[in-house]
Amino acid sequence: MSIGEFRPVDNNAKEKTKMKASDLISKSCLELLQKRNHNEEKSARLYEDMYMFLNNIGFVNAGKLWHKYAHEELLHADWARDYMMSLGIQPELREMPKLKGDYEGFVDIIEKSYQHELEITKECKDLAACAMREGDAMLFALASKYLNEQIEEVDKMQTWVDKLETFGKDKPALHRLELEIGEMLD
Secondary structure, eight states: OOTTOOOOOOHHHHHHHOOOGGGGSOHHHHHHHHHHHHHHHHHHHHHHHHHHHHHHTTOHHHHHHHHHHHHHHHHHHHHHHHHHHHTTOOOOOOOOOOOOOOOSOHHHHHHHHHHHHHHHHHHHHHHHHHHHHHTOHHHHHHHHHHHHHHHHHHHHHHHHHHHHHHHOSSHHHHHHHHHHHHHHHO
8 A cells, every 4th residue: 555545444443442441350350359249248248147146145245246347348349349330340249148147156156257257368369369460450459458458357356266265265254255345336
């Protein structure tokens, strides 16, 4: 083609190269982000179930604290949803498991909550690793926000585990822990 020669514009080529915001995240990272959204909601339901159980067995203050934890988890789900919607991606609302509320008591709830937070931390680390692998600095910033939150989450559950190990798991020790939580909530 010489200078000044007419060349028709290929409209199909333009459409093929047109980028969308959703192209800014890999499929593997998106799946982990969808999972993060789902598991934060699942965490909220788990802690809400624990709250109701604790309340019904007389640990009213502990119940209030786990109820607070449940609401915090919903805010964490919002982080994932807001990020996806910013990229024009519809977050998935996946099916939630039915919870039975069958715990052995307050000690069991503390131990299960601790294990749960360790699992969530691993998932958040997987999200950060995917973002790093893909060179996705924006997603890595969000994953870092989750990881920073998990430091706090693991720490608070570690504290409850430590108190059980230090002061005991008998009824008087648990009663003192219930009173301490009440003072903390005031």
